[in-house]
Amino acid sequence: xxxxxxxxxxxxxLVQxxxxxxASGTVVxxxxxxGLAIGGSLLGLMGFSFLxxxxxxxxxxxxxxxxxxxxxxxxxxxxxxxVGFAAAATMALTGMSALGWIYQEVGGQRLLGFGGVDTASxxxxxxxxxx
Numbered sequence: 001x002x003x004x005x006x007x008x009x010x011x012x013x014l015v016q017x018x019x020x021x022x023a024s025g026t027v028v029x030x031x032x033x034x035g036l037a038i039g040g041s042l043l044g045l046m047g048f049s050f051l052x053x054x055x056x057x058x059x060x061x062x063x064x065x066x067x068x069x070x071x072x073x074x075x076x077x078x079x080x081x082x083v084g085f086a087a088a089a090t091m092a093l094t095g096m097s098a099l100g101w102i103y104q105e106v107g108g109q110r111l112l113g114f115g116g117v118d119t120a121s122x123x124x125x126x127x128x129x130x131x
Contacts, residue, residue: 064071106123 106127
């Protein structure tokens, strides 16, 4: 028991299963220096990016204030066009679904169980009469 406490006090213990391995001091120092080098450079880049964003916002904000009426109406036009395209896509999907349902009903296959064979034959007969 006493020997185990002395072993743990000599270095940092890494537990793998039941066995315990010791990491040497040089490995810990190299890992720490590597972590500081990578972390420090990333932190510096993050700070630089934040300062650049704030600087651009500071210089561009008067232009945003001057052109805000134009930007507001441009946003209205953009949102309106998106709503129009969404409505058109919805109508196209609905139309294609209806055409597919009609095709399957005329073909004698009941997609949703409505009508049946007699309805399909009646629709076919009406189609022949109109042509």
